[in-house]
Amino acid sequence: xxxxxxxxxxxxxxxxxxxxxxxxxxxxxxxxxxxxxxxxxxxxxxxxxxxxxxxxxxxxxxxxxxxxxxxxxxxxxxxxxxxxxxxxxxxxxxxxxxxxxxxxxxxxxxxxxxxxxxxxxxxxxxxxxxxxxxxxxxxxxxxxxxxxxx
Numbered sequence: 001x002x003x004x005x006x007x008x009x010x011x012x013x014x015x016x017x018x019x020x021x022x023x024x025x026x027x028x029x030x031x032x033x034x035x036x037x038x039x040x041x042x043x044x045x046x047x048x049x050x051x052x053x054x055x056x057x058x059x060x061x062x063x064x065x066x067x068x069x070x071x072x073x074x075x076x077x078x079x080x081x082x083x084x085x086x087x088x089x090x091x092x093x094x095x096x097x098x099x100x101x102x103x104x105x106x107x108x109x110x111x112x113x114x115x116x117x118x119x120x121x122x123x124x125x126x127x128x129x130x131x132x133x134x135x136x137x138x139x140x141x142x143x144x145x146x147x148x149x150x
Contacts, residue, residue: 005039012117021078027061044098
């Protein structure tokens, strides 16, 4: 795991996930191997039949020279044509966004877990927090009961 976007699951209701490759230059990969990336403000767009990842922050490689990369450039995501067609259709429906959830290495290649998501309202977030708290209380009570305490 290189980076994860924990805030995305809080702000969005994830409907579907896709695994995509990402087109990078050499110094970006070296910087990622050092474990440096931020998905906080990142999002994906579909332009002219291609999916682009924007605002992904990969800092410049420390030992790079004049060939170093730009830290917030747009990067092309590598998906199958059928997946891109589905994404085009679903994002044009309205209200759906493409949000990166995590970035990781798989067989030596950098992959991005991309989510087709719908934004949550404030009351949805409160309901999720209430459910999580209730579930935590239930598990604590079960744990105490198993230990023989009240």
